[in-house]
Amino acid sequence: MSEVLTPPRPVPDTPQLLALSRLDGLLTQAVEVLTDRWAAQSAADTLPGLHISAAEARHLLRLPPGRPLLDGAPEGPGERPGWDDITAGHGGWSWLRTRHGLTDLELDLTLMALAPEVDLRYERIYGYLQDDMSRRRPLVGLALDLLSRTAGERLAARAVLASDASLLRHRVLDLVPDPLYVAPPLLAHFLVLDEQITDVLLGQSGLDRRLAGCCRLEVPEGDPALGTDPARLAEWAGTRGPLRIHVKGPAGSTRGRPARDLALGLGLALLTLEPGGLPDDPDSAADILAVAFREASLLGALLRVDGIEHLRRPDDDRGARERILGDLLAEHDGHVVVEGETDWTPPAQHPLGFVPVPVPRCDLSTRQLLWERELAAHGVGAAPADLHDLAARFRLGPDRIADAALTAVGEAGRRAARVTDRVPGTPTGLPGAPTRDELFAAARAQSSHRLTGPAQRVRTVHGWDDIVLPPDCAAQLTEVCARVAHSGQVMDDWGFARTLSHGRGVSALFTGPPGTGKTMAAEVIAHELGLELARIDLAGVVSKYIGETEKNLDRVFTAAADTDAVLLFDEADALFGKRSEVREAHDRYANIEVAHLLQRMEQYEGLVVLTSNLRRNLDEAFTRRLQFIVEFPFPGRVDRERIWRVCLPSGAPRDAALDFGRLARDFPLTGGSIRNIVLHAAYLAASANTAIGMPHLLRATRREYQKLDQVMPGAGPDGDERG
Missing domain, CATH: 3.40.50.300 (P-loop containing nucleotide triphosphate hydrolases)
Structure with a gap:
């Protein structure tokens, strides 16, 4: 018999180490049992794991079906820590057990999947126990072997890996098929722990990496009474059970204020989910949604869904994402605020009890005050008439006004820098006030990107x-x-x-x-x-x-x-x-x-x-x-002469003999045709390297009449203009 291994005994000063010491005891016993069983075979087999001899095949057929690896084996040396001891504190294991109601067996499966994330030596141990060093993560078959004592326990343990059981339904674990199989059975699937669960169990903080494209985390600051009625805020905060609010208002308005005020009043962080950033694939979107809800639960944050209308995609006729959202909302025990531009009805498969909260646009006086305040924060101002016109033309909310003001101030600074470069000695240091055009351009930029499609x-x-x-x-x-x-x-x-x-x-x-x-x-x-x-x-x-x-x-x-x-x-x-x-x-x-x-x-x-x-x-x-x-009437002669003159730019070279009166008198054309003629004449003059003259205009006029399928007034039989 080979030497008996004694499991290492780390100082169990953290739940992580205590959990791993539990796994080490189990793996030590499994290695001992396999070492004894494989001793004779290893001596005769020159290619272990690569082929099966006839004697080994006969031996396998003599074994009882479904027999676990540790069936009949004595308990290993030492006492393994129990899950009650590991979850006695308030760490990740305690949260996982309580949040999803996991059994000891389900916690052990989770621990086996976690171990390689802590120490790569577990990969080698798993490869040894599975008789294949290419399989460095635990298969379901190995996990059931190690965690069952009888064939009946082993069969019953499969139920915890059903699709509707806690581990898979709550996405704690994922089952990844072994690539060596064409159609692998359940036992030939690897146990892979969710990244978020891994971070939780290892005590690592920070927003889950998969949420970077659609979520942001913030800690609201300020006075909640600025945006929401304090009495209503107190009413919300005192609501028994999870609070569900649907805020309806235009994008860029103050519709985000109720969520911030509620989070501030409750002393919670605010996790904002933007459905527009979800993947197009429904399954991938469902995974990210589940991660976002669990992240809010882990952080104890208020979840805000900003732009609910973007959840359903044009190819999602059956509303798969909305049904998934309904399931997650029903299971979530935290507060949720859903925001959108239009009316929204929650999925009907669960009673969710959303409270509608309409948020109108800021009125004219409020928008003007916001513009004045944001510019003053940058040390500049603007004429009251300009601020009034900005507020009247653009119905922007506080966030967009703040962004537009920053853009306008930046443009004013760049304009001042260009002046300084051209005129040495110009004083610098103070930001210049934005011009009216710069303010309007910054305001237009806040929403012009939405003009797409038709x-x-x-x-x-x-x-x-x-x-x-x-x-x-x-x-x-x-x-x-x-x-x-x-x-x-x-x-x-x-x-x-x-x-x-x-x-x-x-x-x-x-x-x-x-x-x-x-x-x-x-x-x-x-x-x-x-x-x-x-x-x-x-x-x-x-x-x-x-x-x-x-x-x-x-x-x-x-x-x-x-x-x-x-x-x-x-x-x-x-x-x-x-x-x-x-x-x-x-x-x-x-x-x-x-x-x-x-x-x-x-x-x-x-x-x-x-x-x-x-x-x-x-x-x-x-x-x-x-x-x-x-x-818009057909232009008369006087208007036509004005059009001829307006269409010719002041910087274009022109012949002194141009007779706009004759052109207006002889050719009854619309302004659009006159503009075409002047442009064509300019190219004719440029190709001849001369100023724009009457011959160019008359020739261009003939071309315009040809386009209109009409006879040019005063043209000869051959179509050329006279005189």
């Missing part, structure tokens, strides 16, 4: 000096700008919002022949207001499939709702056409689409501009609900 950003370069319109038409555009600029004052300060049954948005129809400046007018308005202009790509909105057009429009308006952008439906006849008499099912659905569009336009709080070449093509229901209908 909503395409348009770079606005045209101002009032670039567009030529009749006086009344120009006056109407000015009134559109005033309507948007003073919306906060009229609706909020003067109280008109309380008297309106419809939305507070502004809608305008620009109608007239092609090329008369309708799209340019939308650019001018957006540029004047300092807002983004989003042109809606109708090809990406209108669908032949029933219900898809409404879904596409919902996505457009939802994305634009948080951007304060001007929405431009260019050539909107196809989208906003007349509702037809119901003669077949398709007509009924087409009319539903029109009604849906009307509803979304009224709900949108910004400016919506529709352009149409033929006003009569639009449904009367639209025209009744439009605040502005602006007619």
Whole structure:
């Protein structure tokens, strides 16, 4: 008989060492038993573990089925620590046992999987016991061998590794199939401990690595009364059992304040989960969700789900992620705050008792105060009129205002640095105040990234000096700008919002022949207001499939709702056409689409501009609900001459003999055509290395008439211009 091994006896000053000493005693006994059984075989076998002899096969057939390794073996030397002793404190083992109600057998399986994470010598021991040094992690078969004394115990122990048992259901362990098998049985699966459980049992702190892309941990500071009614906060804090709150409010608003205030009032850390950062694969997303909930439990933190609408993906029709969330919420014993932009109904498979808490946007005066406060924190200020316009144009929340102010101050500093580099001796040291343009650019940047898909950003370069319109038409555009600029004052300060049954948005129809400046007018308005202009790509909105057009429009308006952008439906006849008499099912659905569009336009709080070449093509229901209908007429001779002059930049070289009066008199064209002609003439002059002259303009005019499939006035039989 070989030498009897005595298990090492480390000083059990921690639950980790005490648990490992329990495992060492078990492994010592197993090594002794196997050493005796394999002694004779090892002497005759020159390739142990690589082949099986006939004698060994006969020996295996004589063994009772399901016999554990330690069946009939005497207890090992010394006394193994019990789990009551190991979990007597408040460490990770105690938490794991209490949190998931694990039995001694389940704790032993967990310990076997943990050991190689502490000391790699256990890998060699497992390889020896499994007669294969390539298997360095414990297989289920080895674990059941070591933890069972009879065949009946061994069979019964398999139940703790069922999919609905605690170890797998709570993701404490994972069973990884042995790659040597095509279809491995349960016994040929490795026991792999979850990373989070490993960190807990080893006493390692910090947010789980898998949560880095979708979670953040913070300890709220400040006064909870700033964001939430103190009486309601006390009511929440005194609620018996776990508290469930659903906060509805726009992104970037104060909707995150209730969670912070509640965590601060309860003295808890705040763990924020952003569903948009979850993996696309449902199984991987489920794993991360489970890790996040367990992390909140481990840290004793309040769990905040920010942006619940991002939990369901377009390919997730059955709501798999939401069902998983419902299961986790039902099992979680901590407080949870769910936030989103729209109404949300919890999964119906569990009673969760969510308390709805609506959070409106900050009003105009609050936003102006926030801008003033954030700029003052950086030691700068801005004109009150600029702050008022910022607050009126952009409905940003506190967090986004703080970020925009920081961006604007940084841009002002870079501008000052460029001036210093150009002008030596310029005093430095104090940050310069941001200009109005820098403030507006920083505010636009906070939400412009949400303009994706059918909503395409348009770079606005045209101002009032670039567009030529009749006086009344120009006056109407000015009134559109005033309507948007003073919306906060009229609706909020003067109280008109309380008297309106419809939305507070502004809608305008620009109608007239092609090329008369309708799209340019939308650019001018957006540029004047300092807002983004989003042109809606109708090809990406209108669908032949029933219900898809409404879904596409919902996505457009939802994305634009948080951007304060001007929405431009260019050539909107196809989208906003007349509702037809119901003669077949398709007509009924087409009319539903029109009604849906009307509803979304009224709900949108910004400016919506529709352009149409033929006003009569639009449904009367639209025209009744439009605040502005602006007619863009075919330009007369005087306006055409102004357009010719405006279209030619001041920096472009021009021939002194240019006759804009003749061009306006002889060629009745729209502004769009004139702009095309001037640009084409500029390229003709550049290729000839001369200034832009009448020959270039006349030749470009002939090309434009060819595009329009019309005869150029004054052209000869061959199509060339005369004189």
